[in-house]
Amino acid sequence: MDTKQEKEIVEFWEKEKIYKTDLSNKNLFPIDTPPPTVSGAMHMGHAFSYSQQDFIARFHKMKTGVFYPFGTDDNGLPTERLVEKINNVKSKNMSRKEFIELCLKTLKKITPAFVQDWKNLGMSCDFEMSYSTIDKNSQKISQKSFIELYKGGEIYEKKVTTIWCPECQTAIAQAELEDKKLSSLFSTLKFSCDGKDLLIATTRPELLPACVAVFVNPDDKRYTKLIGKKAKVPFFDYEVPIIADKSAEMEKGTGVLMICSYGDRFDVDAINRHKLKPNVILDKNGRLTEGKYKGMKIKEARKKILEDFKNMNLISEQKEISHVVNVHDKCGTEIEFIPTEQWFIKIIDKKKIFIEQGKKIKWYPEFMHKRYDNWVNGLEWDWSISRDRHFGIPIPVWKCDKCNELIFPSEKDLPVDPLEIKKKCPKCNSLAVPESKVLDTWATSSLTPQIASSLVNDKIKLPFSLRPNAHDIIRTWAFYTIVKSYLHKKQIPWENIMISGIVSLGGEKMSKSKGNVIAPQNIIEKYGADALRFWAAGSKLGEDLDYQEKDLVTGKKVINKLENAAKFVFMNLENYRGEKPKKLEPLDELFLSNLNEVVKTITESFETYEYNKARAEIENFFWKYFCDNYLEMVKKRVYQGTGEKKLSAQYTLYNSLLTILKLIAPIMPFVTEKIYQNYFKKNEKVKSIHLCEWPEFDKKKKFSKDFDILIEDLTIVRQEKSEKKLSLNSPIEKFTTPNHKIILSYLDDFKSASGAITIDLGKEHKVNFPKAGTEKVE
RNA sequence: GGACCUGUAAGCUAGCGGUACAACUGACUCGUUUACACCGAGUAUUCCGAGGUUCAACUCCUCGCAGGUCCACCA
Numbered sequence: 001m002d003t004k005q006e007k008e009i010v011e012f013w014e015k016e017k018i019y020k021t022d023l024s025n026k027n028l029f030p031i032d033t034p035p036p037t038v039s040g041a042m043h044m045g046h047a048f049s050y051s052q053q054d055f056i057a058r059f060h061k062m063k064t065g066v067f068y069p070f071g072t073d074d075n076g077l078p079t080e081r082l083v084e085k086i087n088n089v090k091s092k093n094m095s096r097k098e099f100i101e102l103c104l105k106t107l108k109k110i111t112p113a114f115v116q117d118w119k120n121l122g123m124s125c126d127f128e129m130s131y132s133t134i135d136k137n138s139q140k141i142s143q144k145s146f147i148e149l150y151k152g153g154e155i156y157e158k159k160v161t162t163i164w165c166p167e168c169q170t171a172i173a174q175a176e177l178e179d180k181k182l183s184s185l186f187s188t189l190k191f192s193c194d195g196k197d198l199l200i201a202t203t204r205p206e207l208l209p210a211c212v213a214v215f216v217n218p219d220d221k222r223y224t225k226l227i228g229k230k231a232k233v234p235f236f237d238y239e240v241p242i243i244a245d246k247s248a249e250m251e252k253g254t255g256v257l258m259i260c261s262y263g264d265r266f267d268v269d270a271i272n273r274h275k276l277k278p279n280v281i282l283d284k285n286g287r288l289t290e291g292k293y294k295g296m297k298i299k300e301a302r303k304k305i306l307e308d309f310k311n312m313n314l315i316s317e318q319k320e321i322s323h324v325v326n327v328h329d330k331c332g333t334e335i336e337f338i339p340t341e342q343w344f345i346k347i348i349d350k351k352k353i354f355i356e357q358g359k360k361i362k363w364y365p366e367f368m369h370k371r372y373d374n375w376v377n378g379l380e381w382d383w384s385i386s387r388d389r390h391f392g393i394p395i396p397v398w399k400c401d402k403c404n405e406l407i408f409p410s411e412k413d414l415p416v417d418p419l420e421i422k423k424k425c426p427k428c429n430s431l432a433v434p435e436s437k438v439l440d441t442w443a444t445s446s447l448t449p450q451i452a453s454s455l456v457n458d459k460i461k462l463p464f465s466l467r468p469n470a471h472d473i474i475r476t477w478a479f480y481t482i483v484k485s486y487l488h489k490k491q492i493p494w495e496n497i498m499i500s501g502i503v504s505l506g507g508e509k510m511s512k513s514k515g516n517v518i519a520p521q522n523i524i525e526k527y528g529a530d531a532l533r534f535w536a537a538g539s540k541l542g543e544d545l546d547y548q549e550k551d552l553v554t555g556k557k558v559i560n561k562l563e564n565a566a567k568f569v570f571m572n573l574e575n576y577r578g579e580k581p582k583k584l585e586p587l588d589e590l591f592l593s594n595l596n597e598v599v600k601t602i603t604e605s606f607e608t609y610e611y612n613k614a615r616a617e618i619e620n621f622f623w624k625y626f627c628d629n630y631l632e633m634v635k636k637r638v639y640q641g642t643g644e645k646k647l648s649a650q651y652t653l654y655n656s657l658l659t660i661l662k663l664i665a666p667i668m669p670f671v672t673e674k675i676y677q678n679y680f681k682k683n684e685k686v687k688s689i690h691l692c693e694w695p696e697f698d699k700k701k702k703f704s705k706d707f708d709i710l711i712e713d714l715t716i717v718r719q720e721k722s723e724k725k726l727s728l729n730s731p732i733e734k735f736t737t738p739n740h741k742i743i744l745s746y747l748d749d750f751k752s753a754s755g756a757i758t759i760d761l762g763k764e765h766k767v768n769f770p771k772a773g774t775e776k777v778e
Numbered sequence: 779g780g781a782c783c784u785g786u787a788a789g790c791u792a793g794c795g796g797u798a799c800a801a802c803u804g805a806c807u808c809g810u811u812u813a814c815a816c817c818g819a820g821u822a823u824u825c826c827g828a829g830g831u832u833c834a835a836c837u838c839c840u841c842g843c844a845g846g847u848c849c850a851c852c853a
Contacts, residue, residue, distance in 0.1 A: 184852090263852085373781095474848090475848080546790060564816090569813080718820085
């Protein structure tokens with residue numbers, strides 16, 4: 001099995017439409033596949049988590065059938081940047097419509113190569129059933145969602161002070177924030193009160209002209225006398241009130257806190273709480289709008305003002321501190337707080353409901369549910385869904401300046417770009433102003449179940465059976481999807497959610513920014529996708545896995561063993577055409593009953609998302625039971641045997657190998673397909689192993705532990721031989737065992753594998769070699 | 779600071795209230811059979827620490843130590 005063969009199999013699947021959705025099947029298991037962002041290529045984390053979801057998908061495909069589409073997320077900043085780069089354009093210089101058209105065109109060109117990685121990994125999605133979050137259909141669904149929610153009173157527009165990214169020049173959501181450790185200058189400035197110095201420490205001196213108040217802790221004896229008085233802002237020369245507020249921590253800085261509009265989120269709260277009048281001095285580009293430093297960018301102004309203060313001796317102390325600031329996760333820029341008009345979806349009033357909705361979903365693993373609860377409980381703001389970006393799905397609304405009327409397009413006209421269409425106000429007939437903002441990308445990707453079901457004319461309804469979700473986007477993708485599903489349909493979007501862990505390298509998360517990434521494409525090239533998938537099945541769902549290249553060897557060995565076992569089996573099945581003997585030999589019966597138990601265990605494991613258990617179980621059964629012991633015991637019977645006894649072995653070999661292949665097919669789709677095509681297809685009618693039905697557990701079959709006893713005794717024989725440094729096929733004169741009675745039931749096969757001539761009953765195991773037996777036997 | 783997760787052989791991971799047959803990789807010692815040296819057999823080493831519950835704890839509880847993830851902290 002090599003990479004070339006894997007690629008041929010991918011082509012075979014595609015050509016034969018093995019993964020085509022069968023809509024006539026009423027029991028489909030619908031999966032809300034995560035759409036990866038088209039930028040760069042598939043990384044190890046993808047390979048890991050998509051493999052894991054594919055194990056489950058393939059299992060359900062064989063069991064009942066799946067609805068398993070594939071999408072790409074092309075609606076955010078990464079796509080915008082990529083398209084700009086590829087076409088060497090600036091979106092700002094184009095109309096939004098033009099740019100989106102260019103995106104669609106570019107994506108059409110680059111998406112196939114991008115998606116190929118997922119195909120090469122062996123994903124069993126129906127790739128003909130695919131969407132992009134920026135395509136016309138997604139735009140339509142997203143805009144429709146906006147209109148519906150607005151009309152239902154769940155969306156409002158408001159001028160509020162929100163998180164603003166001066167680099168991307170857009171409002172962003174709480175969920176898009178990231179922490180970044182920075183070192184800053186912590187300067188103690190000389191304010192004054194009653195002619196005396198009042199020292200205040202800050203890292204943001206450029207906001208001094210926006211200072212609206214000074215807080216001291218009411219319990220802080222140093223400053224109680226000052227409460228109610230005015231503090232004079234140095235250099236800018238104006239006065240602000242000194243207010244008692246518990247939020248001022250006595251130990252921090254000088255214990256005096258300056259409140260600016262707006263230095264951080266805390267300032268926003270403080271100003272609202274004390275009904276202070278803000279004086280905003282930052283514009284949307286992050287430049288100062290007033291005074292001596294007008295037009296300067298924040299950092300530039302900060303530097304300049306500190307220089308000036310130094311010269312005027314207004315700084316009493318200065319030190320470097322290391323502190324953590326919020327940055328925009330897309331660009332790493334420190335965020336600001338600026339009052340702007342934005343659209344919001346009401347979520348704060350429904351926190352309890354969302355917790356309830358979360359409880360209705362089964363979380364795998366269970367503890368991930370707590371992360372969801374944690375996030376919902378910690379929410380402080382409504383979901384800001386508008387972005388002041390050029391690229392994205394337009395907010396479908398026009399506003400009449402005169403009568404404040406909002407005008408929405410009718411559903412049949414969707415998708416629309418308001419900037420491209422002139423609308424008149426139905427009340428006053430004056431020209432309405434088109435909304436220029438676009439929707440947050442999550443406002444669209446939170447609709448993936450609806451987008452997916454639209455691909456089949458809504459024949460697949462919510463809730464879906466499964467959402468595979470990365471752990472770090474529980475707070476965004478999972479949460480927002482639950483929100484939208486509730487707001488639109490008052491229901492949960494899916495019954496189950498499975499959450500994968502992360503891939504680490506030497507204990508650290510593999511990530512581009514840390515530079516410790518390993519390309520899965522190279523691993524597939526070297527070891528094959530099956531080996532990579534086998535590796536990904538090696539840890540529990542939700543657990544992190546430390547990557548080591550040598551672990552790929554394990555999977556590679558299993559692939560090899562499977563191929564060799566198949567080769568051996570079919571070497572002895574030359575004239576076998578699937579016939580069943582009248583009566584099975586006891587050993588064959590016994591082995592099949594053991595296999596039946598394995599079918600049960602593995603089925604249950606996949607049903608509960610414990611693919612790792614399934615992997616361990618099937619690997620162990622195949623290797624230890626089938627290869628090392630069953631094959632060893634029946635070898636001579638198929639080589640030299642005749643008639644019914646031989647036929648019984650052939651029947652058992654054929655059927656147990658086929659069952660084993662099916663059980664391992666969800667994890668290793670390539671090698672199982674190859675073996676199936678090479679050996680089984682001519683007898684079985686089904687054209688791919690992945691279209692075969694999942695093996696059924698037969699309740700009537702009696703399970704017996706005898707096989708374990710046979711293994712136990714064989715092991716003792718082997719141990720003895722090993723200790724005596726004899727070859728494993730050397731004969732034994734007499735084997736004494738307490739399991740005498742059981743062995744007798746399978747006598748010939750046991751003798752064949754052990755080399756024993758007679759079997760005796762005895763309290764303890766004993767192996768008697770022929771007289772010359774201490775020597776090596778010719 | 780809060781929430782959650784993790785701590786098992788040299789390494790990566792399972793597992794379970796009743797001796798870890800621990801599995802796999804690696805090491806070492808043997809063997810090699812009409813599928814397989816990407817093979818077979820064997821050997822060695824072990825449940826982070828301290829308490830508690832229990833007849834019995836690697837497993838449950840508490841505390842501690844260490845690592846991780848997400849959130850908060852941003853004067």
